[in-house]
Amino acid sequence: MPPKSKWNNLDQMPRNPKIKSLYVHIPFCAHLCHYCDFTKMLYRLEEADRYLQRLFFEIDSYHIQDLETIYVGGGTPTSLNHNQLKSLIEKLSPLLKDGGEFSVEANIENASQEKLRILKQHGVNRLSFGVQSFQPRLLRHMNRLHDEGQTNIAISQAKECGFTNISVDLIYDLPTQNDADLIDDIQKAIALDVPHISTYSLSIHHATVYGIRGYLEADSDESRRHYDIILSMLRAAGYTRYEVSNFAKPGYMGRHNLTYWNNEQYYGVGLGASGYVKNRRYTNTKNFRKYLEGSTISEQEEVTITDQETYFLMLKLRLQQGFSDSEYRHMFKQSFTAKYPQAINLLLQRGLLHHRKNRWYATDEGLMLLDQVLLTLLKEH
Incomplete structure (x- = not known):
């Protein structure tokens, strides 16, 4: 049901409602992948500067403190240049209490060693790399610019910088992907010796290149067979499935994403970001110009007790626990x-x-x- 009164501006949102998690959206990318449906745009220096200025204002408006988790996603956070990345992390670090989880998504092709050092030196303690596949033809098909060698280098550099909490994302059910491709991808992900692996079945969205070209999602039987291969291989390698798509070694479950799956409240800031505050779910505008001009929240819904129960069952049953x-x-x-x-x-x-x-x-x-x-x-x- 619609709320009786909407939060049209940030100053109408409740202050300090004891929320412990923050999602930060960085929409910029060096190039656009053919499957991605997230809010994104090509990186331009001046636009990124203006965006960060507006983003920092939005963050300040919430009077956030004592967070337990921060997650910076995109887009591609590591598409920002060194100074921009440093200013972003310096802005966020003081909001996190000691022992908190600070995650940043990184792309293989632009997560340079210098950027990784900046992240580590300023408080980031978890990296999530968008590997997606190790197969050259599948990477080209997705319009990904890295290769297997670059993936190995990026992970090695992250470890050299002192990161121990590293996750890699893989996509399966890709067009033209066969069983041998999938098995090879899982074997190579395991060989990276990282404590967390996420695997996602490809979803086709109409506004993406894949959607426009008419690609179809894998049928349910085929997808299930692929998932069973993944589950068997990762379990054999010592990973525990703690959520449908997520596998971790002991002590390395993604704490921020557990906020979502446990149906807990969280802030979402940035272009197109979503949040859950005081029993309202909201989404920021996806219009870059409107965001810079100060129009922030574009959609919101009051979460009724019936909604809460639906979310509770839907999310909790995704978890192994x-x-x-x-x-x-x-x-x-x-x-x-x-x-x-x-x-x-x-x-x-x-x-x-x-x-x-x-x-x-x-x-x-x-x-x-x-x-x-x-x-x-x-x-x-």
């Missing part, structure tokens, strides 16, 4: 089993849901059919 009976009761003032007895019984019988030690989990099969699990639950009420 699921949720406890007491968590559900604390949030919604009733028993999970009392509210959904028929749906729960059906999902247990079909092997999609599991209950152990007072916690509810989606099974391996249930994780692959989460939409069906959620629909079965919500249809009961």
